Amino acid sequence: MTHPHETVDVALGERSYRIEIGNGLLGKSGEWVAPLLTRPKVAVVTDDTVGPLHLGTLRAGLSASGIEMVHHTLPSGEATKCWEYLTETVEWLLEQKVERGDMVVAFGGGVIGDLVGFAAATLRRGVRFVQIPTSLLAQVDSSVGGKTAINSTHGKNLIGAFHQPSLVLADVAVLGTLTERDFLAGYGEVVKYGLLGDAAFFDWLEVNAPILAAGDIDKRIEAVRWSCQMKADIVERDETEKGDRALLNLGHTFGHALEAATGYSDRLLHGEGVAIGCALAFEVSSRLGLCSQEAPSRVRAHLKDMGMKTDVSDIEGNLPDANGLLALMGQDKKVTQGTLNYIMTRGIGDAFVTSDVDSDVVKAVLSDALAS
Ligand code: NAD
Numbered sequence: 124m125t126h127p128h129e130t131v132d133v134a135l136g137e138r139s140y141r142i143e144i145g146n147g148l149l150g151k152s153g154e155w156v157a158p159l160l161t162r163p164k165v166a167v168v169t170d171d172t173v174g175p176l177h178l179g180t181l182r183a184g185l186s187a188s189g190i191e192m193v194h195h196t197l198p199s200g201e202a203t204k205c206w207e208y209l210t211e212t213v214e215w216l217l218e219q220k221v222e223r224g225d226m227v228v229a230f231g232g233g234v235i236g237d238l239v240g241f242a243a244a245t246l247r248r249g250v251r252f253v254q255i256p257t258s259l260l261a262q263v264d265s266s267v268g269g270k271t272a273i274n275s276t277h278g279k280n281l282i283g284a285f286h287q288p289s290l291v292l293a294d295v296a297v298l299g300t301l302t303e304r305d306f307l308a309g310y311g312e313v314v315k316y317g318l319l320g321d322a323a324f325f326d327w328l329e330v331n332a333p334i335l336a337a338g339d340i341d342k343r344i345e346a347v348r349w350s351c352q353m354k355a356d357i358v359e360r361d362e363t364e365k366g367d368r369a370l371l372n373l374g375h376t377f378g379h380a381l382e383a384a385t386g387y388s389d390r391l392l393h394g395e396g397v398a399i400g401c402a403l404a405f406e407v408s409s410r411l412g413l414c415s416q417e418a419p420s421r422v423r424a425h426l427k428d429m430g431m432k433t434d435v436s437d438i439e440g441n442l443p444d445a446n447g448l449l450a451l452m453g454q455d456k457k458v459t460q461g462t463l464n465y466i467m468t469r470g471i472g473d474a475f476v477t478s479d480v481d482s483d484v485v486k487a488v489l490s491d492a493l494a495s
Contacts (some may be wrong), residue, residue, distance in 0.1 A: 126340050129348040133267065133355045135362055138287040142267060142351050146340050148294035149180040149255070153188025156253060159289050161224040164191045165253075166216055168239045169230040170199035173257050176300050181230060181255065193219055197235065201387045204238050204273040212242045223247050226289065232258035232305075233265035233393070237280070240271030244286035254288040258301060259309025260394050262293040263316075263350035268358040274387065278454045279379055285363055293351070295343040306336065307431050308394030311401070313346055316353045318401055318422065319373040322472030324349055329425055336429060369476045373466040374400030380451035381435070384442050395432045402426060402433055407488050408468045411480065418470050435492040445489035449482065
């Protein structure tokens with residue numbers, strides 16, 4: 124059976140690149156990578172979950188176009204996004220004699236994409252890199268747009284750079300080996316796009332998301348294409364987040380606080396935090412009279428339909444109280460001159476950025492959420 128092949132262009136002048144989306148792209152990866160190379164060799168960094176599953180297919184796909192591949196494997200998990208593994212990666216790339224004109228490949232989920240992208244941004248003051256995202260989250264979000272980072276003890280993604288990839292290869296076939304939990308966490312970022320800027324996408328997801336979660340390849344391709352197109356449109360308008368790009372952070376200020384509160388551990392995955400955060404952002408918007416009371420209920424109903432974590436009470440174990448969570452939200456990168464910028468909404472598909480949010484209302488929503 125043939126499946127559609129989609130492309131999304133990210134038009135950023137001399138930093139423009141294409142996102143290729145399809146089924147079985149890994150085995151033909153050389154077709155897209157070869158034209159970018161100055162010599163037929165790439166350095167691939169992956170993690171110890173993705174490597175054993177998919178590195179052989181990638182190697183074969185590159186080799187079919189005469190490209191040699193060396194690789195380095197990092198431990199999987201959020202804790203890898205730290206100085207120690209950044210150093211290890213950069214030193215390995217230098218050992219491999221990666222030069223200015225060479226191509227580094229980030230082959231994994233958002234953790235590998237963020238860390239390897241940052242390594243590429245700093246190595247020899249910047250080498251080019253290809254994103255081959257293997258998680259749903261990475262295919263729809265983290266591999267696109269050029270944000271790269273590692274975490275600090277002070278918070279997530281606080282050390283990083285803007286560095287656009289030269290190509291993104293999103294092969295939905297590899298999503299088949301994700302755990303259900305990781306797949307659904309990635310879906311948190313998919314649904315975010317509908318919620319922040321496209322009610323028609325949210326309508327489509329209400330009907331089609333259960334089908335794509337069950338494994339439908341064409342619907343997976345369509346969801347990745349739609350998400351990437353939305354992200355590309357926003358990044359083209361505001362590459363370095365001086366305005367509109369902040370909309371992509373819908374649910375993230377709450378989500379990052381919950382991730383910090385759970386120690387960036389398995390208790391709460393990033394995409395799960397985003398989903399709960401989106402529900403909270405809609406709840407606060409509704410209490411402020413910005414959107415209807417039905418909107419947060421519709422969001423929560425869809426997340427529950429998908430079997431996702433929806434409420435703060437779905438997180439196991441103890442959490443800080445509302446004041447504690449508010450303090451963690453204050454650590455967010457979206458704080459400017461001491462004021463927290465919120466992404467609020469006028470309804471599904473209609474998010475906006477504002478600092479004009481009464482923190483007592485936020486605190487009340489958090490208190491209620493913690494008590495339920
Ligand atoms: P991840 O990289 O930890 O991947 C999740 C898990 O899935 C890992 O255990 C990984 O080994 C495994 N995995 C990945 N692909 C697989 C596959 N095909 N089969 C089986 N297992 C597979 O995390 P993630 O959810 O992909 O990404 C989260 C990270 O992305 C966070 O650090 C977040 O901050 C970052 N992020 C960055 C941006 C950005 O714009 N740069 C945007 C959103 C999120």
